[in-house]
Amino acid sequence: MVTTEVWTFQSFPSGSCIVTADSPTKCMPWLYIYGPIGADDDSTDRNRYAVCMAIRDYLNGGARPAWLDDLRRTSETHACDLDGTSISAIGPMFDADPPNLNWVEDNSDTMNVARARLMDRLFLKK
Numbered sequence: 001m002v003t004t005e006v007w008t009f010q011s012f013p014s015g016s017c018i019v020t021a022d023s024p025t026k027c028m029p030w031l032y033i034y035g036p037i038g039a040d041d042d043s044t045d046r047n048r049y050a051v052c053m054a055i056r057d058y059l060n061g062g063a064r065p066a067w068l069d070d071l072r073r074t075s076e077t078h079a080c081d082l083d084g085t086s087i088s089a090i091g092p093m094f095d096a097d098p099p100n101l102n103w104v105e106d107n108s109d110t111m112n113v114a115r116a117r118l119m120d121r122l123f124l125k126k
Contacts, residue, residue: 007059009052015045017052019059027106029091029115031055031122037084051085059121073123076116087122089115 005021005028020030033052038044054065071079071087080086092111093103105111 007056009049009056011049011052017048019052019056021059027092029089029111029118031118032088032090034086035084036081051087055087055122064125068122071123073119076112077119079119079123087119089118091115 005023007019007021009017009019011017017033018030019033021028033048033055035044036047036051038047054067058064070083071081071085073079077089078086079088090105092106094106096102096104
């Protein structure tokens with residue numbers, strides 16, 4: 001199967017960091033990533049960026065980060081580690097009350113399965 005998705009890392013002024021696919025369908029879940037927690041805010045940000053870039057590279061065909069084995073998958077859409085790292089598959093979101101920007105997650109069966117399969121890509125070894 002040939003895929004046209006390219007995974008990218010995005011950070012926001014709020015501190016949120018995501019790894020998302022630039023896909024022709026544009027209707028895919030993404031990964032929300034936090035941690036690992038550092039000694040201060042700057043080191044926590046650097047750690048989080050490094051995690052995001054490693055996951056981005058892996059989803060784009062690179063090597064699987066060995067530290068993924070340290071995370072415990074607590075549900076189909078979430079994994080965490082004792083060092084404060086957490087990875088959640090979320091989205092896509094839609095405005096439930098246009099144009100009032102009442103953003104909610106698409107909880108259709110299709111998107112619930114898509115979020116679980118995205119986490120499988122990280123945690124089920126090939």
